[in-house]
Amino acid sequence: MAGAVRVRFAPSPTGSFHVGSARTALFNWLFARHHGGAFLLRIEDTDAERNREDWVGGILDALAWLGLEPDEAPVRQSAMVERHQEAIDRLLRAGLLYACDCRREDVEARKAPGTPPGYDGHCRDRGLEPGPGRVLRFKVPDAGEVVVEDVVRGTVRFPLAAIEDFAVVKSTGQPLFVLANVVDDLAMGISHVVRGEDLLPSTPKQVLLWGALAGPARPLPVYAHLPMLVNEKRQKLSKRRDPVAVEQYRAEGYLPEAFVNYLALLGWSHPSGRELLSREELVAAFRLEDVNHAPAFFDVQKLRHLNGEHLRRLPLGAFVEACRPYLTPPSAPWPAERFDPAVFEAMAPLVQERVAVLSEVPGMVDFLFLPDPPLEAAAWAQVVADPLTPAILGGALEAYADCPFEPEALHQATAALAESLGRKLGKAQAPIRVAVTGRRVGPPLFESLALLGREETLRRLRTAQARLAAEQPAG
């Protein structure tokens, strides 16, 4: 049927999977799902020089992680060579291409100051035979214009006079991106081309090629050029200088649903104004017409916040499950055999509302599984500086020796101790926390102590006492 939606995400495997690519893939996927259409994947691997097989794996892994799996088997552009060759032959027979042996320097040298940039059409009428060492160029009409109706940008006009006779086939006979892309879209029955705005300038060329290759039965695809993702300097995100690897965010402990949620908010927003959205809500409301025009800054702060929201909404079991990869070495600082799942699960609800990314989990619970948790220097210094520390440590040792070792009783005992010393509980518990966990902040103290157990708690309090005495010779 005429209205069937078929979109494709067409990355080239030239590096680790990029957040900008993920956003493009997501918008294609959302659009396809919203319309009950097909989301396809095409690996554009025609440039053997820069493609690596492990990058292909990276794309597949990242898409699977994000839950953006293609509806049909992925297409390898390199497997479409016959089709490409056939298209080249047809264009040649139609007299739309010509061979050219100009080198870049030659073109530059011919150019008088002030002339338009790009290729000057030098070989257009030289009648060169196609062959090795010669590229094939498309004869762009000298006058007229190409009008692109872009769903997000509206009508965009390109005067043909400003478009050079662009190369479509390398001197090796290999098709260039601009051609292969069109041939493949035609072959795959693509109805909508949803891609980054950086490809807008190549669109008139592709429209020309599509017109030359597609029959009247194949109208142009609908184009939609998404705004770029930029860094804090408002430049297109770059692999070199910006943290753009999706894999890195995954490793840091972002949830795929949070990542997808955040990406969807870059250049689009839900009509309700709500920002915490499920995948289903995104699909239901997504419309290309509502996509913004302006570039968007990829703000990790906001991603973090959203991830925290998603994390907190997870059922406890799912949260514990999500934590799993972070609870064993090398992610976790403790030896695997010291980890006790039951203890972690008991602490998990308190951890869940305190972390924004999963990689922060080990730091919240390490004192439970490390024989001697590392002591934060600043925290210890504060304890040392506090004149009441000896009294608090001593008082705690005494109080905890025979009080029931459960949170409420520990709370009461510590509160009583604090009162006897004329200090607020909040301040009084600090030296105890540092002595036992090595840190100034962490999950609620009395739950922590109860889980650690009386014996170990007392041992750590004594250790701290001894350390204090050693550092502060009586005086």
Next chain:
RNA sequence: GGCCCCAUCGUCUAGCGGCCAAGGACACCACCCUCUCAAGGUGGAGACACGGGUUCGAAUCCCGUUGGGGCUGCCA
């Protein structure tokens, strides 16, 4: 240089001629809650780039300026 795109709080955005002395979210500040930290609550600071039109009326439409960005390869 040429072609093209873009322009609301620091950031992501709502707004599609009157309901806007511009709303929400993140970040920030203050207070509350509180065993630390989070979470939560309340309040605060914070934007229509500029100039011309059009109109009874413009953040919204048009033109220009300025500023940003993209493309300009025998990469994709």
